[in-house]
Amino acid sequence: MKKKLILGTIVIVCLTGDVLADNNSIVDNNRTVKGTTLGKYQKPGAPIDITYQSTKVKLNEPSDINISFTTPLKSGEMEVDINIDKNLKTIGEFYNKITYSLNPNQKEYNLNLRVVSSKNGLYYIRLLTKVNGKNGVKTRAFAVPIYIGNGKLQKKSHQLVLKALSGENLSISKAEESVEIIK
Amino acid sequence: MQNVRICVYAKLEKSGIGGYDVEVVDNTNNDAVYTMQSSLFNIGEDSTRRNLNASSGWGGYGYSSARVSAPFAILDSIYQAIKKVKSADSNVIFPKLKVNWSVRNVPSGGGSEGELRDGLILTSHYNGDGNLYILGDENSDTDEFDNHIIIHEWGHYFEDKFSRSDSIGGSHGEGDKLDIRVAFGEGWGNAWSAIATDDPIYFDTQGFMQSDGFYMNIESENSAVKGFFSEDSIQHILYDLYDSHNDGADRLSLGFKPIYNTLVRFQKNTKAFTSIFTFITGLQEENPSKQDKINAILNSEDIKPIVDIYGSSQSNLYSNMGDSSTSTICTSGENGRFNKLENHKYIRFYIDASKNYIISVVQNNGSMSDPDFGVYRTSPFLHLGDSDSTTYKREIGRYILDSGDYLLDISDYNGQNYACFDININ
Numbered sequence: 001m002k003k004k005l006i007l008g009t010i011v012i013v014c015l016t017g018d019v020l021a022d023n024n025s026i027v028d029n030n031r032t033v034k035g036t037t038l039g040k041y042q043k044p045g046a047p048i049d050i051t052y053q054s055t056k057v058k059l060n061e062p063s064d065i066n067i068s069f070t071t072p073l074k075s076g077e078m079e080v081d082i083n084i085d086k087n088l089k090t091i092g093e094f095y096n097k098i099t100y101s102l103n104p105n106q107k108e109y110n111l112n113l114r115v116v117s118s119k120n121g122l123y124y125i126r127l128l129t130k131v132n133g134k135n136g137v138k139t140r141a142f143a144v145p146i147y148i149g150n151g152k153l154q155k156k157s158h159q160l161v162l163k164a165l166s167g168e169n170l171s172i173s174k175a176e177e178s179v180e181i182i183k
Numbered sequence: 184m185q186n187v188r189i190c191v192y193a194k195l196e197k198s199g200i201g202g203y204d205v206e207v208v209d210n211t212n213n214d215a216v217y218t219m220q221s222s223l224f225n226i227g228e229d230s231t232r233r234n235l236n237a238s239s240g241w242g243g244y245g246y247s248s249a250r251v252s253a254p255f256a257i258l259d260s261i262y263q264a265i266k267k268v269k270s271a272d273s274n275v276i277f278p279k280l281k282v283n284w285s286v287r288n289v290p291s292g293g294g295s296e297g298e299l300r301d302g303l304i305l306t307s308h309y310n311g312d313g314n315l316y317i318l319g320d321e322n323s324d325t326d327e328f329d330n331h332i333i334i335h336e337w338g339h340y341f342e343d344k345f346s347r348s349d350s351i352g353g354s355h356g357e358g359d360k361l362d363i364r365v366a367f368g369e370g371w372g373n374a375w376s377a378i379a380t381d382d383p384i385y386f387d388t389q390g391f392m393q394s395d396g397f398y399m400n401i402e403s404e405n406s407a408v409k410g411f412f413s414e415d416s417i418q419h420i421l422y423d424l425y426d427s428h429n430d431g432a433d434r435l436s437l438g439f440k441p442i443y444n445t446l447v448r449f450q451k452n453t454k455a456f457t458s459i460f461t462f463i464t465g466l467q468e469e470n471p472s473k474q475d476k477i478n479a480i481l482n483s484e485d486i487k488p489i490v491d492i493y494g495s496s497q498s499n500l501y502s503n504m505g506d507s508s509t510s511t512i513c514t515s516g517e518n519g520r521f522n523k524l525e526n527h528k529y530i531r532f533y534i535d536a537s538k539n540y541i542i543s544v545v546q547n548n549g550s551m552s553d554p555d556f557g558v559y560r561t562s563p564f565l566h567l568g569d570s571d572s573t574t575y576k577r578e579i580g581r582y583i584l585d586s587g588d589y590l591l592d593i594s595d596y597n598g599q600n601y602a603c604f605d606i607n608i609n
Contacts, residue, residue, distance in 0.1 A: 035293055039353050039521040043306050043332060044373060044414075045387060045397065047356025072359070072519055081390065083322060122301065124289055126323040128390045133357040134407040139397045141324035141389045143291035145303060153211065153287060153301050159249075161215045171208075171215035173249040175191065175235035177222060182230040 031056045033145055038070070046138035047071055048078065048129045056147040060118055062091055063146055065125060067111040074104040079130040080111070085123035088115040088146060102131075120149035186223050191235060193217035193254035195262060203265055203277035207254035210283035210316070211302045217254035217284075245392065246321050250286060253327035257282055257317060260330040264337045267379040268345075271443035278344050280337075282315045284327060289320040307332055309339035324389045331376035331385040338375035342368065346446040347564065349456040353522030355414055358407040360524040363458035363500065370417020370459075377401040377418075378425050378439055402426065409485035411459050411494060412524040416484035420459065423480050424466070432483035435476040444469060454561035454588060455492035455501070456529065463489040493531075500525070504532040504608070511547070512593060513603040520598040530591040530606055537585040540608055542570070543577065544593055548603045550576040553596040561588045571596070 036051040091114040124143040193207040240250035292303025304316040342348035350368030383402035406415035423433040449465025515525040555571035570580030
C-alpha cells in the first residue's frame with residue numbers, strides 16, 4: 001500500500017561529513033541459536049507461537065534448523081509458506097508450503113530443515129503462517145536467523161550514512177525532484 | 184551564487200505547549216536519522232518551486248530502490264495519533280519518542296540490545312522506554328504503511344507517558360481468554376488505532392510482495408470470545424463508546440475526550456490493576472448519566488454492570504486479606520500459559536505498621552508448582568519488586584512496607600492446571 005508524502009517534516013540545508021562503518025556483531029562458529037515467541041509480546045495476528053533452534057556454522061557447512069509451532073487452535077489447518085534467503089541452499093527434500101491438520105491431541109507442529117551457504121552473513125528462513133479463525137483468516141510472520149561464517153549483517157546497497165556537523169548520524173536517500181520557475 | 188541542497192529530516196518537532204519530538208532512525212545503522220535530500224542546485228536569480236517526492240522504492244515486482252517514503256509514512260501515522268489526542272487536550276506536551284525502523288527489522292529475536300541493533304526486533308512494538316520498533320522486512324512483514332499497527336503501538340507509548348498500563352504483555356490471539364491487564368492493553372491499542380484514524384478496519388500486510396495478511400473490523404466483527412478477559416470485547420466496547428455510529432446495543436457517541444480524561448486521570452491513579460473494570464468505573468464516575476447506555480454496551484459483550492475497580496460483580500480474581508495475615512488462592516492453567524485468564528491471581532492487603540515483612544506463598548495441593556509473586560503499593564501505584572526464584576512449591580520474599588494498601592500478583596511459572604497457595608504476610 002502506498003502513501004503520499006506526509007505533512008510536518010523538517011526541511012533544512014544539509015551538511016555533509018564522514019562515512020560511518022557498520023556496527024555488526026561477530027559470531028562464534030558452531031554454536032546453537034535458540035529463540036521462542038512463547039511468553040513474549042506479539043502484535044495482533046494468528047494465535048501461533050514459534051520455537052526454533054539453528055546451528056551457527058562455517059562456510060559450506062550444513063546448518064540444522066529445528067522449528068516448532070504451537071497454537072491453542074484444535075481444529076482446522078495451519079498453512080506455512082517457507083521462504084529461504086537467496087544466499088542459502090537447502091539440503092534434502094524441501095517444500096515451500098506445508099499444511100498441518102490441527103488436532104486436540106497435538107501440542108507442537110514441527111519443521112526440520114538443513115541449509116548451507118558459501119557466503120558469510122546473517123540470513124533468514126522466513127515463514128508466513130496462516131489459520132482460519134472465527135472471523136476469517138489470520139496470519140503471522142516469523143523469521144529464523146541463520147548465522148554463516150562471521151554471521152555479520154550485510155549492508156544494503158541503497159544506504160548512504162553520513163555524519164552531520166552536529167554529530168548526528170544521517171541515513172541519506174535521494175528525493176525525486178521537479179522544479180517550477182515562478183514568474 | 185550559492186549552491187545548496189535541501190535535506191528533509193524524518194522528524195516531527197514542535198516546542199512548547201502542545202509540542203512533540205519524534206524522529207525515525209535506522210536502528211541497524213547507528214541510529215542514523217532518515218533524511219532525503221535534493222540534488223545540489225544553484226539558487227540563481229529566478230524564484231523557483233522545488234517539489235521533492237519521497238518515493239516508495241517499489242519497482243512493480245519488488246522493492247528495487249531505496250524505500251525513501253517509509254519513515255515519512257510512519258510519521259504520518261504518528262501525526263494522526265498526536266492530532267487526535269490534541270483534539271481532546273490542546274495543552275498536552277508529548278515526551279520524546281524515537282521510532283526505530285529498518286529494512287532489516289525482522290520478526291525474529293529475543294529482545295537483546297545486540298539483536299535490536301541487527302534488526303531482530305521480534306515484532307513491531309513499544310519497548311516501554313520511549314522507543315517504538317517497526318518491522319520492515321520485505322516479502323515477510325513490513326509495517327511502515329500499516330497505519331493501524333503503528334498507531335496501536337503508539338497507543339502503548341500513550342499509556343506509558345500519560346495514563347498507566349499494568350499489562351504483563353505476552354502473545355495474544357483471537358479467542359484467547361487473557362489476563363485482564365493484557366486484555367485491556369491490547370483492546371485499547373486496537374480500538375485506539377480505529378479511533379485515531381476514524382477507520383475501524385485494522386489491517387496488517389505480510390508475505391510475498393506484501394500481498395498477503397489479514398484485517399479485522401473493530402466496529403462490526405463478532406468477538407471470537409466475549410467477556411472482561413477478551414481483547415475483542417474491549418476493543419468493541421471502547422470503539423462503540425467513541426464512535427458516532429449507533430449499531431446493535433451501541434446508543435452512545437461520547438467522542439474521544441471522555442475516554443482520554445478517564446485514561447489520564449482515573450486509570451492512571453487507580454488502586455487496582457488496569458483493566459476494563461478500572462476504566463469503566465472511572466468513565467461512569469465522570470459520566471453518571473450515561474450509565475445505562477454504557478451497561479448496554481457491556482452487556483452486548485457478556486460483561487455485567489461494573490460496580491467497582493476489582494470487578495467484584497463478576498470475577499474472583501481479587502481476594503481481600505482484610506484483617507487476616509493469611510489467605511488462600513488458586514491459579515489455573517486451563518486457559519493457557521503466561522498471560523492468560525487465571526494464570527495470575529491478586530491479593531489485596533493493608534499494612535498498618537511500617538516495618539520489614541516476610542511474604543510467603545506456599546502450594547497446599549501438591550509440590551510441582553513454581554510460585555512467583557510481585558508486590559505493588561497502590562497509592563501512588565508503584566511496583567515494588569518481584570520474588571521469582573526457581574523454587575518448587577514455595578516462594579518467600581522480604582519487603583519493607585509502609586502503612587497503606589498493597590496488591591500481590593501471584594502466579595505459577597510452571598503453569599500447573601490448578602495450583603492452590605497459602606499466602607502469609609508477617
